[in-house]
Amino acid sequence: MKKIVTLATLSLGMATPAHAGTTALVGATAIDGTGTAIEDSVILVDEGKISCIGTADDCKVPKKADIVQLAGRYVTPGLIDAHVHFAQTGWLDGRPDGLNAPDIYPYPETMAALQADPGRWHRAYLCSGITSVFDVGGADWSVTGEHATDTDRPDRARVRAAGPLITHASEYNANYVADGHPEFAPFLPFDTDDEVRAGIAHLQAIGSNAVKVWFLKPKPERREELENRLLLTGQLAKQAGLPLIVHATGLDEAKAALRAGASILVHSVDDKPVDAEFLDLLKANDTVYTPTIVVGEGWLRAMAAVATGAAYNIDDPGKCVDDAIIERIVTPERLKGQAERLTPDYVVDRALAIGREQAIMAHNLRAIRDAGGRIVTGTDAGNPLALHGASIYWEMEAMQAAGMTPVEVIEAATIAGAKAMGVDGETGSLTAGKSADLLIMPDDPRKDVTAFRLISHVMRKGTLYEQHELQVR
Ligand SMILES: [Zn+2]
Structure with missing residues (x-):
């Protein structure tokens, strides 16, 4: 029987x-x-x-x-979140480049706590229905840690990881390494061709699954130099057998990434509507587009919480968010006065900018969908209020609100994500x-x-x- x-x-x-x-x-x-x-x-x-x-x-x-x-x-x-960061918390304490508060939340302490218990994110992912994640940037331990190398098991989400970001925005490194803990710095330099060669060799040596470039808008006088270096990075990544992943939120930077052969754009283009040239490059490269629609709003809400002292109302229907992070999110007043720019006027200006960006992101998502582009769900989990696990619902609902059908969103959050991670033979x-x-x-x-x-x-x-x-x- x-x-x-x-x-x-x-x-x-x-x-x-x-x-x-x-x-x-x-x-x-x-x-x-x-x-x-x-x-x-x-x-x-x-x-x-x-x-x-x-x-x-x-x-x-x-x-x-x-x-x-x-x-x-x-x-x-199971859902796939193709843009997460094990080395970020979901609150401002994990982003000293955005808000540096060394006396309240010393970055090395935050990092050491994350490195000691990355299992908290595995629990949050499974609890939220996420069975695979792509960690697209963090210190070396985000690649070499046992949490990322031993994940073909039922108590963990499957992990692929890119490791430290190659970037010309090296001034941000100061807030991460000034305390004498270079091992926690998530960046590799991008100021000379030799630095890029050394960076890719480092990524290969630690076992990274991708080369990620944080390609912030260059100053005009450096644009040509940095776009050429991005092309070189694409060639070197290809030789190393690693996909090129690029953070590029401006249309010009995103096109430079596509010309360099980027396999994945990890964010929306949010400054202008995408044009025919962009769509042609995206299609010719078969590049994956990850809209990350809500992460900017998460940053805004976090900054507003600090500016006003009023805690964010955490959206966690599955009760999956780590307690230690909730404790920090509900006490934003601790960070009051840590950043002079956080005035009510600043918050209003950012809110207006985010509203504009979200409208452009929605437009671009529809344009890429209509052109037959590959769209993948990613939350940028670990950024302020892009909560590990729980933010997947917010992001999927934003994709649906932007005009994708529910079935298209399910595809983006499952098989398309598996293909982007290179694990579609195993899951998705x-x-x-x-x-x-x-x-x-x-x-x-x-x-x-x-x-x-x-x-x-x-x-x-x-x-x-x-x-x-x-x-x-
Ligand atoms: Zn990210």
Whole structure:
């Protein structure tokens, strides 16, 4: 006789571990990033992988299988956040280039605490339904740490990591290294060709999965020099066998990145509408575009909280945000007076600028979607109020509000993200042979991606968790 495991009997506060036998998820509507759906589906899971997915005729349930009845529920692949930073907290204490408060939150202490417990972000990701992440910038430990090198396991999100950013904005390094802790500096210099060669050699030596350039708007007198160096960086990255990832939020800088062969743009173009030249370059390169629509608003809300002393109302439906970070977010008054520019007028000016940028970002996202560009979901988690895990809902809903359909957003947050990370052979879709990384929810996400706020279960590598087991509170 088959053992019937209902959702009720799974509510025992214990994860169902991947085991020698088969787990059969029966009766749900299985949805992929492709827009195709299987009603009344059967998903068989063996040894951490999907062994069969289809109808009851396609996938015969073995007699000894553990059966999980899911009639009326929806199953999707686990979410992928293709832009996170393990070496940032989600608050201003992790960004001394933005607000330096060494007496309140000494950066080396913040960094040491993050390095000591990167598991907090793994917990936040799984709790939020995120089963893979791309860490696109941080100190060496963000690549070499065991949290990033041993992630093919059910208690962690799968990680790829780029490591330190190559940038000409080296003046920002001062706030990171002035305290005598160069090991925590997230930047490599970009002021000579030899520096770039040395930087890429360093990234190769530590095992980075990409070369990331932080290409802030150059001063006019340096533009030609730096664009040429970006071209060289693209060539050297290619020789090293590493994809080139570029932070470039201006249209001119983004085009320079595309000419250099960028595989991924990690942000929207937010200063001007994209033009035909940009779209042609993007398509010719097959470059991935990560809109990160909400991170600027997160910065604004964090600055406003400090300027006014009124705490941000944390949006964390799954109760996944790390307690130590919440404690800092709800006490913004500690940072009052730490940055003279944080006046009410400054906040108003930034709010107007962010509103304009968001309108341009939405326009550009639609233009890239209409041109058939590759769009991937990324939150920039770790930046102020871009909270690890929880911010994925905010970002997906912003993509939907900008004009993408829910199915397009699901694709961007699953299979497209897996391709961007180079892990689509392992995850990103409900496909036999791939890791059993999937989510169960009561509402249909094809109607509205807010359905992901209410996930009831997360399966990572065949281990099925009730969402409440993963909550931190
Ligand atoms: Zn970032």
